[in-house]
Amino acid sequence: MRKMSSPLKLHYDVPGNDFARAGEASSSIKNTLKQLGFPPVVVRRVAISLYEGEINMVIHAGGGVIDAVIEPERIELTLSDKGPGIADIALAMQEGYSTAPAHIRDLGFGAGMGLPNMKEYADEVLVNSVIGEGTTVKLIVKV
Amino acid sequence: MTIGQMMEILDADIICCEHMTGTAIHRGCGSDMMSEVLAFAKDQAVLLTGLINPQVVRTAEMLDMLCIVFVRGKNPTEAIIELAKEKGICLLHTDYTMFTACGLLYEKGLRGADAENE
Numbered sequence: 001m002r003k004m005s006s007p008l009k010l011h012y013d014v015p016g017n018d019f020a021r022a023g024e025a026s027s028s029i030k031n032t033l034k035q036l037g038f039p040p041v042v043v044r045r046v047a048i049s050l051y052e053g054e055i056n057m058v059i060h061a062g063g064g065v066i067d068a069v070i071e072p073e074r075i076e077l078t079l080s081d082k083g084p085g086i087a088d089i090a091l092a093m094q095e096g097y098s099t100a101p102a103h104i105r106d107l108g109f110g111a112g113m114g115l116p117n118m119k120e121y122a123d124e125v126l127v128n129s130v131i132g133e134g135t136t137v138k139l140i141v142k143v
Numbered sequence: 144m145t146i147g148q149m150m151e152i153l154d155a156d157i158i159c160c161e162h163m164t165g166t167a168i169h170r171g172c173g174s175d176m177m178s179e180v181l182a183f184a185k186d187q188a189v190l191l192t193g194l195i196n197p198q199v200v201r202t203a204e205m206l207d208m209l210c211i212v213f214v215r216g217k218n219p220t221e222a223i224i225e226l227a228k229e230k231g232i233c234l235l236h237t238d239y240t241m242f243t244a245c246g247l248l249y250e251k252g253l254r255g256a257d258a259e260n261e
Contacts, residue, residue: 020222023201027230030205040207047205048181055198105176108194108202113178120182 001037001072008032008070014054016063019107025066026051029077036070038143046075046141049121052114053079053137059104060084061135077139085131092127093119144168144253146210146233149189152247153237155212159224160233166209171253173214173245177202185256191244193217200226209233214241 010032012025030047034040050066057064061083069076086092092099093115100110119125122139129135147164150157157164173191174180180190180202189210190203195217203211211227213219213236219227227234237244 020197023198023204027201027204044205044207051201051205052178052181107196108175108177108192108198111176111178113176113182117178117181 002035004036004070004072008036008068010068010070012066012068014057014063014066016058016061019058022055022058023051026054029066029068033070033075038075042075042141042143045121046077046139049118049125049139049141050077050079052117053077053139055109056114056137057081057083059100059109064134073143075141075143077141079137079139080134081136082134085133086127086129086135087131089127089129144248144251146189146235148251149210149212149248149253150235152251153212153235153239153244155235155237158219158234158236159228160231163209163231163233166233168210168253170258171245171248171255173241175241181205183256187256189248189253191241191248193241195219195223197223197226199223200230200232203232204230210235212237212244214239214244 033043061081064081067078091097095116096112098110098112104110123142124140126138146166168188170187171189172180172187175192175194177198190208191212191214193215210233216238
């Protein structure tokens with residue numbers, strides 16, 4: 001792995017009105033981690049958990065921002081939006097529970113697996129949400 | 144099996160990344176729900192799906208998949224094809240249904256994520 005003298009910080013804006021472009025931030029971070037020489041299994045865990053979060057932001061929150069802090073021993077990803085918020089976080093973490101509208105299922109999502117997948121692949125998932133103000137999800141993947 | 148052998152088994156046409164026909168495929172996954180595909184991520188090299196939108200390519204990219212087979216005669220859009228070319232993911236399409244296509248590949252030895260290492 002390439003030596004890093006200081007944490008690498010990356011910022012992405014995720015547009016909310018363009019489902020076709022969703023995933024660009026996750027793809028970019030995945031490529032960056034590969035170029036830095038992180039182990040493939042770590043790259044995949046980051047890619048999957050972040051991609052699920054990015055899709056959630058587009059589906060539920062009208063987009064948002066993603067900030068990544070990359071260090072040799074850990075990758076921290078913060079996804080922030082100004083969407084409607086999550087009424088019951090514990091319920092949202094249950095497999096199969098979804099508040100996605102029906103047309104999202106036609107797009108291949110809305111199965112209620114987003115947050116559970118993030119929990120499966122990241123070492124830590126911290127969700128803070130205020131109804132009417134927005135949601136912040138922090139993902140930590142340890143190398 | 145290779146992508147070329149998969150094409151013969153499925154009577155499939157290749158849409159892009161023709162140079163990958165010799166690439167080996169070790170595992171398969173068939174689904175129209177992308178979160179389900181992400182949930183059962185293993186070293187799955189081919190995704191069979193009837194879903195037509197760019198997130199199919201993104202999902203395959205996140206899982207380092209090598210090939211997507213569009214079933215039920217579905218044809219991807221130009222945007223999907225361009226994204227697949229950019230990511231180096233081979234696209235095929237077959238007229239077989241999902242059930243039949245998966246069955247034909249299984250019959251010839253391709254296994255899914257839940258199979259024991261073979």
